[in-house]
Amino acid sequence: MPSPGIAAKSTPKPAVTEPQPRVWDIFVRVFHWSLVLAVAIAAASGLMLESRILLLHISAGLAAAALVAARIVWGFTGTTHARFADFVPSGAAIRAHLAGGTRHLGHNPLGALMVLALFALVLGLAVSGLLVLGGIDKSGPFAPFVSFGAGSVVLGLHEVLAYGVLALVAMHLAGVVFESERSRENLTRSMLTGAKAKRPGDHESRPRPAHPLLAAAVIVALAAGAWAFNSAQAARPVPGLPVATLDAGYKSACSECHIAYNPSLLPADAWGAIMAGLKDHFGENAGLPAAEVEAITNWLVAHASETADTKPAYRIAARITQPPYSITGSRSWKRLHDDIPDAVFASRAVGSRSNCAACHADAETGRFSPFAIDLPKESLK
Numbered sequence: 001m002p003s004p005g006i007a008a009k010s011t012p013k014p015a016v017t018e019p020q021p022r023v024w025d026i027f028v029r030v031f032h033w034s035l036v037l038a039v040a041i042a043a044a045s046g047l048m049l050e051s052r053i054l055l056l057h058i059s060a061g062l063a064a065a066a067l068v069a070a071r072i073v074w075g076f077t078g079t080t081h082a083r084f085a086d087f088v089p090s091g092a093a094i095r096a097h098l099a100g101g102t103r104h105l106g107h108n109p110l111g112a113l114m115v116l117a118l119f120a121l122v123l124g125l126a127v128s129g130l131l132v133l134g135g136i137d138k139s140g141p142f143a144p145f146v147s148f149g150a151g152s153v154v155l156g157l158h159e160v161l162a163y164g165v166l167a168l169v170a171m172h173l174a175g176v177v178f179e180s181e182r183s184r185e186n187l188t189r190s191m192l193t194g195a196k197a198k199r200p201g202d203h204e205s206r207p208r209p210a211h212p213l214l215a216a217a218v219i220v221a222l223a224a225g226a227w228a229f230n231s232a233q234a235a236r237p238v239p240g241l242p243v244a245t246l247d248a249g250y251k252s253a254c255s256e257c258h259i260a261y262n263p264s265l266l267p268a269d270a271w272g273a274i275m276a277g278l279k280d281h282f283g284e285n286a287g288l289p290a291a292e293v294e295a296i297t298n299w300l301v302a303h304a305s306e307t308a309d310t311k312p313a314y315r316i317a318a319r320i321t322q323p324p325y326s327i328t329g330s331r332s333w334k335r336l337h338d339d340i341p342d343a344v345f346a347s348r349a350v351g352s353r354s355n356c357a358a359c360h361a362d363a364e365t366g367r368f369s370p371f372a373i374d375l376p377k378e379s380l381k
Contacts (some may be wrong), residue, residue, distance in 0.1 A: 006029060013280045023105050024194040025079045025210070030073050032191055038064035039122070039165065046162060050339075051370035054137075059146060065126030068119050070219050077215040080208045102203045105196055109180070114172050121165045128158040136311050137239060139372060139379065141233035147240065225350050240309025241367030247299045253288060259357050261327065262366030263300045264308035266318050270325040270372030271300040282324065328353040340375075349376035 024032075042060035045053050075084040089097075089109035096102070097109040107115060132141030135151015146154075180187045190196045242264035249261040263271065275297040278286045288296070305317030316332045327333055337353075345353045358365035361372040 005010055021105070021196070021198055022194045023081050024191060025076055025082060025197045027078060027212075028071075028082050028192070029191060029194055031074070034073075035064055035067050035122075038067060039169070042125075043162070043166060052373055052375075055371045058133065061126055061129050064122050066223075068122045069222060070215075072119065073218045073222070077211040077218070079210045080205050081209075085208070086205050088116070102201060103199060104203045105198060106205065108179070111175065114168060114175065114347065117166065118168050118172070121161050121168065122293060124169060125158060127163045128154050128161060132158055138182055138238050138310060138367065139369060139371065141230045143170050143238045144233055144236040145379055148311065148314055240311070242308045242310060243303040244365050248298065249292060250296045250299060253286075253292070253296065255285070257286070258354050259363065261356075262364060263303040264305050264313045264366040265327055266300075266305060266320060266325060267317055268304035268306055269300040270317075272297060273303055273323065274325055275300065283328075308366065312365060312366060344375060347376070 035235060038060050042057055045057035071118050074082055080086055085109035087104075087109075089112050093101075094109045094113070097104075104111075131142050131146055131154045132151050133140040134144075135146035135148050135154065137143075147173055176187050185197065242262050246260050246262070254260040266274070273353065274281070274295055278288060278293065305313040308317075315336075316327065316330060319332050320327065320330050344350055350358040356368075359373055359375050360368050361374065
């Protein structure tokens with residue numbers, strides 16, 4: 001009992017809450033954390049700039065895009081708070097929220113804008129990434145009609161979108177911390193359990209039933225359409241690829257000392273100069289009969305780098321304009337291989353920097369796909 005004349009201290013009463021409803025269904029929660037993982041892997045592998053992990057980067061990016069596509073379907077067919085109709089905000093709703101308006105059990109107006117922006121950027125990243133893959137690496141569904149030049153331009157856009165996603169993620173994390181503190185609830189935990197406490201004065205949402213079978217049917221149809229499109233594009237010819245079969249005379253003459261390089265790895269003038277100086281070919285006498293020299297020269301010039309629309313043709317061959325016309329001695333080649341230890345080139349499995357076929361399974365074709373790179377295990381010991 002408090003002493004007479006001394007006012008008893010009042011203890012603030014906790015906010016009255018109703019039983020915690022399941023706000024986030026299992027689809028939304030699995031989507032959320034799966035997208036976190038996919039974006040993290042795509043970002044980490046993309047920032048490493050390693051050709052050998054490009055497949056991991058592409059797989060994570062496509063997984064993120066597939067998750068967003070499925071979530072968009074669920075936004076029209078899912079449970080109440082998963083629906084776009086429940087959280088896509090109006091200008092008035094955004095202003096009211098900024099002024100400290102009613103609490104939302106689902107996404108609040110600012111959170112909704114973040115969700116929509118993230119969806120758009122992830123899908124933009126996937127499309128731009130496939131365009132880059134088609135133009136620069138001549139792979140994927142867009143390879144038949146995207147040039148190297150176009151792919152290079154889109155690469156810049158892809159990088160801007162990637163940093164945009166990272167910025168949104170940072171803003172999202174800051175927003176979660178801020179809203180959790182302001183509303184005195186753990187928003188991260190609610191995305192794990194799906195439950196949030198309902199409070200008096202909360203924004204009222206019109207209940208909507210979920211249609212999981214319809215959602216599944218639409219998602220399967222979208223997946224089938226993507227597979228059909230990819231299959232149809234894979235059957236189309238890809239323009240600008242180097243000549244795939246080497247001239248028999250050229251291959252026989254050159255492979256006696258080193259691999260026969262695809263003619264797309266040097267410009268026409270360089271091939272002409274090399275063939276004219278075979279008697280002093282990088283310190284060796286590689287002279288051939290005049291008729292054979294003429295035939296090989298004509299074939300090399302006809303299929304030189306100017307005829308190819310590939311990364312090696314633009315980033316290596318086009319920059320080799322002065323004697324001694326060494327592919328492996330060019331600055332471009334050195335920059336692309338600067339992360340490879342000297343011991344790898346000196347190993348018995350590789351032998352020298354000029355032995356491209358030791359690590360590039362498609363070296364003879366001149367494509368040098370990032371998916372055909374495999375450093376010999378013996379060279380890494």
